[in-house]
Amino acid sequence: MIPGTWPTRALVVVLILANLGFLAWRQGWLDTLAPGGLQPAGASQREPERLQRQIHPERLIVVPAPLAGTSAASAADPAAAPSARPASSADAAASVSTSSASIPTASLASATLDTGAACYQAGPFTTEEHRRVSTALSQQLPTGSWTTQTVSAPGLWLVYMGPYQDPEMLERKQIELRRIRNLNFEEVRSPPSLAMGLSLGRFNQQAQAEASLETLRLRGVRTARVVTIRPAADLMVIRIPLASAEIQRRLPALPLPAGKGFAACTT
Incomplete structure (x- = not known):
């Protein structure tokens, strides 16, 4: 026998046995050798062992993820969540009811306006x-239905010949x-004078x-003269903003007065 061969062979055999034991342990082949198996408590995640370790699985309830607007109090107290949701629904119903109630009021207010009203001035x-x-x-x-506005009217003068x-x-x-x-002129027909x-x-x-x-x-031009047609003055315009x-x-x-009757407002 070659010196040193036996220890080397024994070491190889030990390593092979260790690897086989580790493989058997990882695959669970040794679990049946002792009650509860050889793995640490809770280490096995294989079926059906994992299902057998569950406690009252029939009581498991899947809860959906909370909405973004859910309050922290509802998340902390699950028992309060069911009561919170009906309250939110009630609030929403109340909000809709309030909005619906305000619509007839706005309609009544708009109905009081005369759709045919327009602005007139004279x-x-x-x-x-x-x-x-x-x-x-x-x-x-009606009292207060019309107003008066003052406007500045420019005067009018002619360089005139005649009559x-x-x-x-x-x-x-x-x-x-x-x-x-290059002399411009025109015939005058009004005023009558x-x-x-x-x-x-x-x-x-x-x-x-x-x-x-x-x-x-x-x-x-010797016989021409300046005549006043209309001096500058402050005149008054009567306006009815909303004439029914x-x-x-x-x-x-x-x-x-003639020529100064009511007409639709220009501005």
Whole structure:
């Protein structure tokens, strides 16, 4: 026998036996050798041993994951969860009921509005005209249904020639003015006091009209003059912001100055 061979063989045999024992232990082949097996308590996770170690498996209840809005108190106390859910349902029902109850109220409020209401205005009026119109409105329309707004009306001045006695004289004067190069003019038909006359310019400021007249005189226009058509003044506009169908029916019968009746608001 070769020296040193026997110890080596014995070591190999021991290693093989150890590996076989470890394999048998891992596979559970040794569990039947002693009550409860050779594995540590709770180590085996194989069937059916794992099922046999369960205590009252029939009492197991699968609980779904809590919703995001579930309170911490409900999660800590499972017994309170069933009662919490009906309460939430009741709250939701109450909320729906409250919203439903508010809808008829809003509908009733909107029903009181006249869907045919529109804005109407009349004017502009002078101070005296406004006084007369206000008196008539106070007798025909509900109190507070109309308002008064003050607007600034620019004046109007003409550089004017005339009036002339007959159309022939008016025509001769127009022939004379056409001989002046680049001179613009027009026939005046209103107001009646200035009919049969000629306008050589319209201006919103009297000073501008006077300056234009001086320029025309330098060009040979001798008989022209400045006339006032309308001085600058503060006028008044009457507005009915929400004229109902009934008020609109009454508006045409109101006594207003000619050309200043009620019409739909422009702004």
